[in-house]
Amino acid sequence: MRVLLVEDDVDLSRQLKLALGDAGYAVDHAADGEEAHFLGDTEPYDVVVLDLGLPKIDGVSVLERWRRDGKTTPVLILTARGAWSDKVSGFDAGADDYLTKPFHTEELLARLRALLRRSAGIASATLSCGGLRLDPRAARATVSGEPLRLTSLEYRLLHYLMMHQGRVISRTELVEHLYDQDFDRDSNTIEVFVGRLRKKIGPDRIETVRGLGYRLTPLAGESDGT
Amino acid sequence: MRVLLVEDDVDLSRQLKLALGDAGYAVDHAADGEEAHFLGDTEPYDVVVLDLGLPKIDGVSVLERWRRDGKTTPVLILTARGAWSDKVSGFDAGADDYLTKPFHTEELLARLRALLRRSAGIASATLSCGGLRLDPRAARATVSGEPLRLTSLEYRLLHYLMMHQGRVISRTELVEHLYDQDFDRDSNTIEVFVGRLRKKIGPDRIETVRGLGYRLTPLAGESDGT
DNA sequence: TCCCCGGCTGAGCGCGATCTGAACGGCGCG
DNA sequence: CGCGCCGTTCAGATCGCGCTCAGCCGGGGA
Numbered sequence: 245m246r247v248l249l250v251e252d253d254v255d256l257s258r259q260l261k262l263a264l265g266d267a268g269y270a271v272d273h274a275a276d277g278e279e280a281h282f283l284g285d286t287e288p289y290d291v292v293v294l295d296l297g298l299p300k301i302d303g304v305s306v307l308e309r310w311r312r313d314g315k316t317t318p319v320l321i322l323t324a325r326g327a328w329s330d331k332v333s334g335f336d337a338g339a340d341d342y343l344t345k346p347f348h349t350e351e352l353l354a355r356l357r358a359l360l361r362r363s364a365g366i367a368s369a370t371l372s373c374g375g376l377r378l379d380p381r382a383a384r385a386t387v388s389g390e391p392l393r394l395t396s397l398e399y400r401l402l403h404y405l406m407m408h409q410g411r412v413i414s415r416t417e418l419v420e421h422l423y424d425q426d427f428d429r430d431s432n433t434i435e436v437f438v439g440r441l442r443k444k445i446g447p448d449r450i451e452t453v454r455g456l457g458y459r460l461t462p463l464a465g466e467s468d469g470t
Numbered sequence: 471m472r473v474l475l476v477e478d479d480v481d482l483s484r485q486l487k488l489a490l491g492d493a494g495y496a497v498d499h500a501a502d503g504e505e506a507h508f509l510g511d512t513e514p515y516d517v518v519v520l521d522l523g524l525p526k527i528d529g530v531s532v533l534e535r536w537r538r539d540g541k542t543t544p545v546l547i548l549t550a551r552g553a554w555s556d557k558v559s560g561f562d563a564g565a566d567d568y569l570t571k572p573f574h575t576e577e578l579l580a581r582l583r584a585l586l587r588r589s590a591g592i593a594s595a596t597l598s599c600g601g602l603r604l605d606p607r608a609a610r611a612t613v614s615g616e617p618l619r620l621t622s623l624e625y626r627l628l629h630y631l632m633m634h635q636g637r638v639i640s641r642t643e644l645v646e647h648l649y650d651q652d653f654d655r656d657s658n659t660i661e662v663f664v665g666r667l668r669k670k671i672g673p674d675r676i677e678t679v680r681g682l683g684y685r686l687t688p689l690a691g692e693s694d695g696t
Numbered sequence: 697t698c699c700c701c702g703g704c705t706g707a708g709c710g711c712g713a714t715c716t717g718a719a720c721g722g723c724g725c726g
Numbered sequence: 727c728g729c730g731c732c733g734t735t736c737a738g739a740t741c742g743c744g745c746t747c748a749g750c751c752g753g754g755g756a
Contacts, residue, residue: 657746
């Protein structure tokens with residue numbers, strides 16, 4: 245999952261970037277509204293954390309523009325305590341959630357998880373597919389009850405696949421959502437990791453669709469509608 | 471499905487060509503308005519992605535000419551940010567959708583799917599015909615619930631047939647829509663692939679109309695559940 | 697009936713896509 | 727500072743796909 249963090253306070257943004265990174269997100273950071281707007285337009289984020297008090301262009305304006313352009317990426321707004329009007333206008337502008345500063349990193353993470361879940365149209369807090377099960381809260385996955393030992397990237401890969409199970413995901417899409425901006429596009433890391441993941445969760449789970457990408461096959465008996 | 475990509479920016483067009491190819495389209499590329507106009511006149515595209523700022527002939531003019539000539543191919547326009555007047559004149563000229571640069575590849579793909587669906591007069595996001603069902607979003611097809619394992623070309627073939635079920639499709643038409651420009655016209659690949667497809671979806675689905683082509687027969691008793 | 701033409705099919709080939717094992721280099725930790 | 731873990735790279739192996747070819751079949755007209 246890839247997140248755009250828009251925050252001008254240097255300390256806070258560094259701290260958040262770390263926390264988000266630790267939580268397994270690929271993080272891009274924008275320090276002002278202009279940069280935020282550009283990045284959000286350019287890169288396919290899964291979710292945006294948007295501070296409102298920003299240099300150059302105000303957060304609300306950035307959000308408004310995105311929405312006017314038809315972007316539906318979930319946005320979580322950070323507001324200063326008591327800045328009530330900000331909150332309202334933020335929601336009006338199309339925010340999906342908000343959080344008042346100061347806050348606990350934990351809460352931010354929880355809200356992000358919820359947002360991602362909602363935006364993927366998934367009800368339950370844990371993902372499952374066949375004997376596979378993944379709990380974003382604990383960042384832990386199991387195959388038929390057995391806990392898996394996954395590295396960070398393996399986990400992220402599995403997470404993304406499970407969020408979009410049944411769909412063919414192109415290598416490009418994976419790269420765009422697992423990594424942040426600067427990443428060498430022609431490299432076969434994805435293949436390598438798919439390989440490693442297969443070795444851990446069983447070879448039949450991830451189907452490769454030649455010329456298109458990969459698909460995590462939801463075995464029969466799944467509820468979850470698209 | 472075959473798409474004409476009209477874009478003069480070298481980097482962007484290369485990137486888009488890749489992405490479109492990945493998504494299973496046959497892609498032709500025109501780098502200026504003249505070429506675009508010629509290709510659009512000559513080849514039967516299913517959809518056109520048209521950049522507006524073009525050398526030689528402007529995108530809007532190209533579109534206007536096509537429309538004047540009676541072409542109804544859906545056209546998606548790419549505009550530079552904020553070029554509002556372009557957008558308006560683009561719509562006036564007969565565009566079906568627009569996207570402002572920069573944009574996410576995924577959004578372009580989603581909009582193209584929507585356009586193709588709309589242009590075929592199909593409401594539901596998934597195609598169905600008899601026990602056959604095809605979901606373009608997941609790039610997956612099923613026969614009476616059983617998932618099919620189709621190769622890229624088999625899938626494209628089936629997709630095209632299902633989009634035009636009930637109509638006789640000539641071999642030429644198939645070739646023109648499944649491949650890009652340079653393709654050896656006297657070859658029997660189509661027959662081979664029809665054969666393979668029949669083997670996978672059952673022999674009675676695709677009817678041969680001698681001397682004319684093939685027809686996918688929509689059996690009686692369709693309910694179609696979205 | 698025989699021949700011609702269009703369509704069908706099984707086999708096989710070449711290429712590019714994908715996989716995989718091994719090795720490298722950075723980083724954190726003891 | 728040495729060790730182990732991890733992400734990445736590379737090169738060779740492998741495999742599947744799309745295409746061609748050649749022969750077969752079946753229908754229809756002469």
